[in-house]
């Protein structure tokens with residue numbers, strides 16, 4: 001059996017708004033205003049097989065985060081399960097709105113809550129990886145124009161400094177921002193998630209402000225504790241040209257630049273490690289009438305698809321890891337997973353992706369941990385897909401909030417216990 005390096009971190013990832021329940025941020029308002037419209041558009045957005053398999057996509061409740069998984073109250077139970085699954089690390093995000101519900105007014109209750117949560121992780125031997133911003137903003141930040149407004153950089157700075165000081169005894173690994181690229185493109189350029197803006201200019205401003213934040217926060221963090229490890233999180237598409245036609249190769253390079261290299265260039269000096277988040281590949285094929293700008297399509301590379309229709313392509317993780325390694329920073333895989341309500345593919349998905357992670361390690365890539373997305377089913381808020389896509393190692397019954405580990409939970413547990421994959 002090929003072993004992973006000693007000290008490898010194993011865990012799963014979640015985000016506050018997706019699991020906690022009863023959050024009060026700019027997304028909650030947006031959900032209320034848009035749920036009915038999105039439910040009405042489900043028949044255009046999803047394929048027939050998806051509509052038949054998940055009829056809840058036509059209901060308004062599917063798009064309202066509401067009590068979500070109630071992890072706000074049930075975190076101890078969830079962390080017990082993570083521990084029972086052999087995990088030694090866990091990634092989660094703090095809700096800025098709970099910590100600073102009004103501008104300049106920090107909530108003792110909110111701060112105390114996350115102290116309890118982080119202590120609960122430590123007590124179970126789970127190394128916390130803490131994200132400060134997983135896309136949601138307090139309502140007062142939303143009202144100011146969120147990341148379209150330069151002032152937000154200053155406010156975030158103050159929030160981050162407070163959090164670093166509050167929890168410096170509990171946390172070493174911080175990820176100030178989750179996938180800034182994704183929120184910038186979906187929230188500010190295409191407008192299909194909050195703040196729902198459709199403007200290239202706004203997207204550019206938001207990207208610049210987020211870049212500034214990462215730079216500032218890196219300095220702030222190191223001033224609080226030089227031992228802090230600061231990460232940059234990036235949703236990394238495996239972008240490849242499907243053929244050797246020169247225009248296809250060129251188009252692929254341009255896409256790769258905007259999707260990946262631009263990010264690394266901007267963020268390389270403001271982090272100690274990269275958090276790579278891999279879900280999908282994009283094998284560019286030039287075709288008039290294709291989905292991308294009407295010119296390109298994503299060539300089929302696998303028959304296996306997740307419930308969201310994403311191709312399952314484990315080799316892609318090798319491709320993105322070896323590309324990201326060129327930046328010379330250690331890498332943690334801070335998200336990788338699939339929507340699979342029946343748990344048909346998840347075990348194989350984990351094993352096959354991890355084999356490619358081992359291959360990258362064998363080729364010299366410095367990879368130090370893996371966080372599956374996600375520990376529990378949750379409110380899949382990307383593009384406001386809602387509750388029907390099921391990403392959890394643990395199933396949630398949204399009526400009773402009962403947690404039930406899936407078969408893949410135990411497969412992952414065995415890998416962790418062996419620190420390797422059987423049969424390898």
Ligand code: BGC
Nearest residue numbers: 015178179182235380381382
């Ligand atoms: C996000 C998660 C999300 C996952 C699956 C990532 O881009 O960080 O919040 O649930 O993708 O779509």
